[in-house]
Every structure is written in C-alpha cells, then in structure tokens.
Amino acid sequence: MDICVFGAEKKGDKIVIYGRDRNGKKTVKEVDFNDYYYASPTSNKSRAYLKKHGKPVRKTLLGKEVEVYKVSSKIEVDDAERYCKEIPAPRKFILDNKIEPMHKNGKPMELKILAVDIEMYTPDMNLTSNKNPIIMVGLASENLRKVITWKNVNLEYVEVVKSEKEMLERFSEIVKEVDPDVIVGYNSDSFDFTHIKERARILKAKVDFSWDGRGIITKHKGAFVLGPVHVDLYQFIRNILSSNLKTDVYTLNAVCNELIGVGKKDMSAERMIEIWGSDENIDRIAEYNINDAEITYKLAKKILPIMMELVKLTSLPLFNVSRATYSTLVEELIIKEVWDKEVIPRKVFGSVVEDRYEKTYEGAFVYEPAPGVYENVAVFDFRSLYPSIIVTHNICPSTIGCKKNCYESPIGTKFRKRPEGFIPCILKRLIEERAEIKDRIKKEKDTTLESKQYALKILANSFYGYLGYPKSRWYSIECAKSITAWGRKYIQETLELISENGYKVLYADTDSAMFIHKGKKKAIELLNNINRRMPGIIKMGLQGFYSRVIFVKKKAGEKGAKKKYAMISESGEITIKGFEYVRRDWSEIAKKTQQRVIEAILKDNNPEKALEIIREVVKKLKKREISIRDVAIKSQIRKNLAEYQQIGPHVRAAMRKKRVIPGTIISYVVMSGRGRISDRVKLLEEVKEGDKYDADYYIERQVVPAVRAIMETVGYTKNELLGFKQEGLAKWMKK
Helix, strand or coil: CCEEEEEEEEECCEEEEEEEECCCCEEEEEEECCCEEEEEECCHHHHHHHHHHCEEEEEEECCEEEEEEEEECCCCCCCEEEECCCCCHHHHHHHHCCCCCCEECCEECCCCEEEEEEEECCCCCCCCCCCCCEEEEEEEECCEEEEEECCCCCCCCEEECCCHHHHHHHHHHHHHHHCCCEEEECCCCCCHHHHHHHHHHHHCCCCCCCCCCCCCEEECCEEECCCCEEEEHHHHHHHHHHHHCCCCCCCHHHHHHHHCCCCCCCCCHHHHHHHHHHCCCHHHHHHHHHHHHHHHHHHHHHHHHHHHHHHHHHCCCHHHHCCCCHHHHHHHHHHHHHCCCECCCCCCCHHHHHHHHHCCCCCCCEECCCCEEEEEEEEEEECCHHHHHHHHCCCCCCCECCCCCEEECCCCCEEECCCCCHHHHHHHHHHHHHHHHHHHHHHCCCCHHHHHHHHHHHHHCCHHHHHCCCCCCCCCHHHHHHHHHHHHHHHHHHHHHHHHCCCEEEEEECCEEEEECCCHHHHHHHHHHHHHCCCCCCCEEEEEEEEEEEECCCCCCCCCCCCCEEEEECCCCEEEECCHHHCCCCCHHHHHHHHHHHHHHHCCCCHHHHHHHHHHHHHHHHCCCCCHHHHCEEEECCCCHHHCCCCCHHHHHHCCCCCCCCCCEEEEEEECCCCCHHHHEEEHHHCCCCCCECHHHHHHHHHHHHHHHHHHHCCCCHHHHCCCCCCHHHHHHHC
C-alpha cells in the first residue's frame, strides 16, 4: 500500500483509509471491503447452509482445529458459533492487509505535532459549553507559538480578533495551515475539543480541520477527527503510565513536573475570572495559556514515541492506542499475532463476567519484616518474574489439559511442554526483543530505544493480569492461579537458599528479596547459585546494595512493616516506600520534617539528630515561627460540594471559596480557637498577618504522626518526641 495509514473508518461496503502518500500529501481513499465473520456449525442443518453460503477455512481455536467457515456479515446463520463478528470492519481490514498505522517499512513516520489548549471564562464556575465563552486558544508546535483571543493583548505571539466566533474560525484556519499529523491536548476529550465543538455549533462558526468535512466527531472513546490524529495525553497517562509515576495526581502540572521537569504557571480560576472581567492584565492569561500549550507539546514529544511503539506492536491506530487500557493493548497484540491462524474467542458479557469476578485466588507471597534499622543490605529481584514463568512453563489457555510430558503447577494444573502455546510464543519474542534493545542502549545513542524497551515492558508485564481479567477473550483463572503459585514457589525457594547460606532475610514481596549481606563478592556468588537452580528463562538480578534500611512499626492492629520502609544506596540515594510525605493531604512542614528525620537516620546514622530535628520543629510551631505557607494543607475537591455527606476540613474550606468545581485544589490552614477543626479552617489566601494557626493541631495531627512510627522504630515514644524526657535512644542502643 502506497499510503502511510493513520487509520480506517467504515462507510457502507467500503473502508475509508486516510494518511499521507509518499510525498507527504494528505490522502483519503475508499476501498471495497466485504465485511465477514467466522461461523462453526452446531447442527447438520447449519453445516449444509455454511457449505453453500460460506467458505471453509483452516483455523484453530485454542490450538485445536475447528470446522469453520468465512461468512459475509450480511448473512445470519442459526445453530452456529460465531467468531469475530463484533470486531470492527476497519480493524479486520488493517489486520488482513498487515498495516502498521503511521509506519512505513517498519519505521515510525516523523510526526508533525500541534498542541492545543483553551481557556474559558466561567464566572459561575460552571463549565457548561452553551453558557460560557472560550476566551483564548493556545497553539504550540516546533515552529509555532501563538495565542488567539478577542480582547486586546500587547504580546508578539498573540493574535487579536473581534469575537469568539472569529477566534474559533481562525484556530481552524491555523490548524489547516500547520497541517499536523497529530493534535495533542491534555484532557482534551472532555474539555478542549468538547467545548470547541459545542461553542462552534452555538456560534455557527466554521470549525473544520478534518480531511472529510465531518469536523470533530464525538465517539465513546473520545473526540475524533478523520485526518490529524487527536491524542488526549491525559488518557494515556491515566490508563498506562500512571502506575509508574510517583505522583498520585494526574494534573498537567504534576505530570509535567515529574516527566519533563517543568510545570504550569500558577493562576487560579478566580484570578482568571477577575482579570478577564476587568479587562486589565489580559496578557497574564495569554502567558498562562501559551505556557499550557507549550508544556503539553513538550510532554507529547516525551511520550508519543512510547505510543508509536505500541502502535507498531499492536497495529492499532494511534487514536485507539492513546486511549487504550493494559488489557486492550494485550488483547489486540494477541489478536494481531494469531489473526491468520486462530479464530478469536468472543467477548463475554453479563452473568459470565459477574461469575468470573466472584472467583478469587491466592496472590503473591510476602515475607513481612521486623521493624528496625539494618545495615549492609542487598536486594535481589526476579527479572520479569510472571512473564518468565509463562514462557518457562508454557502457560496458555491452549496448553491446559495435558496428560503426559507436562509442566505441573504447584496447585496441580498441567500444561503441555510442546508445542509452544501462542501466549508464551508472543511473550518470548517480547522478552528477547527487550533484552536486545537494553543491550543496544548501553552501546548506542539512539533516543528511540528507551521508548521501545518501555513499550515492550508495558506489554510483557500485562499478560498475567490479562489472563485473570474477567472481561478478556482469553480469560483463564487456571493460568492466573498457576502463575502466582509458581511465583510463590520461586521466591520461597530463594529465601530458603539465602537462609541456608547463613544470611538474615529481612523482607520479600512478590519478586524481590532483601537480606543482610556479608560482602558484595559473596552476595554475587549467592545470586549465581540461585540462578543455577532456576528453570528456563527465570533469572534473578541484583537490584542494589544499600548502606542502611529502616522498616517502621505500623499502627496498632497492623502486622509487621510491609511496604513501609526507606533505604539509602551506597551512592547516597534514598528510596522511600509507603510513607506519608508523598501524599498531598499533609502540610509542607510535616513532609519536610519526615524527610529530614529519614535522612538523619539513614545518611547520618544518628537517631539523636532526628529527635532534635523534631523537637526544634515542635518548638517553632509552638512559637508560630513556621510560616503560614508551610502549615497550609492542600487537598483536591473530587466532586460537587453538595454531593459530600461528610464535611471534612477541606470541604469546609472549599465552601469558603466563591467558586469551586471538581478537581479544584484547596489550600487551607487550621486556625487557633475552640470548636471542631472543620469550623476553624481558613483558605490560605484568607489568612492575614497576625492570624494564629492552631499550633497544637500541627504538632499532634501533622508533624508527630508523620514521624512517630519512624522514631518508635529506633526506640522513642511520643512523649520523648515532644520533649518530656529523653531515655528512648539509650534504651534502644542497649537492646
């Protein structure tokens, strides 16, 4: 095919493919396509009908040959099992023709990217499109930096027009002039494109940068344009990248700060409303708008290569990949790989899915640590444990039910050793390709390699979850149970071997083990010994050596110290798991104090210094020498205020604002006085010089809870933290 295909759409008995020709010219082409499905007869009557109206094909179902016929989608067949009927015709067309969207000769096309961001005037804080106008459109690409608005702004990158309608039409013209391959936004499915489409309709503005004249089309998956691919970066961040991010908030500011090291300019909704309503300092909104567009563009440059690799692997169009979940990506990869050989199992719904959700099974093994501070710690972890187990033991729905020459899982399920199942076959290729790319990364300066290996990692690590996902086509609880059972077996055997060699095991969880080592050389020898005993491709690696680790005590009623620890590497890098400082609903002073305490214990090996840090902070809080900004607590309003049944401090604070919508971040301070805490909160911007915050609240409810478990681990009580006595350290040292 002489077109670099962006995507495909169904139009009657034809498929509309769109993309770029070899000269880069945008192309829309209609191709004849007779949609079809596969039918397997369940009676002599249906067999006779299928022989007459269908075409026999050689296919297998879960590796076993089945009698199946290719039938036109216009024909309905009774008494037959039907397969692939619900797979959309454009998807069948892409798979039949071996198309890799936005790739040519196996290589991704160089994308021309345009980032779009809008600002709205919402004096009632209601984002309903038919009421509130769009006031600015920001655009950013490699060679473009522009804001369009309809109020006077004296900035070189701002184009001023006469009305909102003219602004929207000018936006459409610029998109056509730029002629991008991809248009990116952040939450643009729900916000930017939705409002652009609705306001254009109301104002009768001509906004159409599609290639087929249909404009923006709202689909269940998002805002679609036939032509430049609309990618909502927020969807991909939330669905795919979120599990690997430190932040638990997926705002543009939080995500950009973590991924590209640059955040948004600060402007509250109230301030924007105030500025636009007063006609003064409009340039500040323009600066805010162009900044959003530019960091969205930079974010796209960072993560689009990952999406493009997933496009190549699955043959899904970029529009779909950018909105896919892990299970969708795995399923579409499997469909692509088995398309010519297997009939695809039907999707299941209703009671079948409900029954699957009710089935549970034992998960990973956890060795819970004893609270304390430990030195000279080594951490081993399995490399891609679950994918390796699937490949090593040929785990697949198509290999279950073996009678001889089998792998038998610890729970008794048997999997044939040969031939290889289609899932282990696919996974093996992903693992080998990723290993090869990781080797190349060490030798080559190719910036695309990191994206490739990350995409392969995403897919490989998702297969186990997919097999146990109730809505998957290839669901198999037997496979999922066997994978975790083998996982428990191998980590337990590893711990036994570590203990047998005289090492003290500290902690283990799923695929990793921590222990006190007796020298790096001996630890490596132990690692090699472990790997010699592992079957197939299952291998452990060295995660690192750590100078010091602290496992903290848990709250009353909680057992052990699972996933609540901090450790410092030999290079001085601190890793923290499960501590409160990463959460937003703690004040800065609580976060900073906790961080300093952890550093004093791990870096300086000095619990006494940690105690002094806490006492100094308590002292300053009592004197109110800690700044108002450091005691402010940030919390997000997640729904309309009227929907809250329990009115916590953050909700009560939000009620003091004039305008609040879901997603608003509230910064509040608990003030001194009597009564409930919720009745004593003020918004940060309301606090004036001389106002007194509740020092006792910040000591008892913020700072002490943030450090108490850590300090109890090294022998101090709450009273000692507050300065009443100092004997805990001496007692701890004598133990």
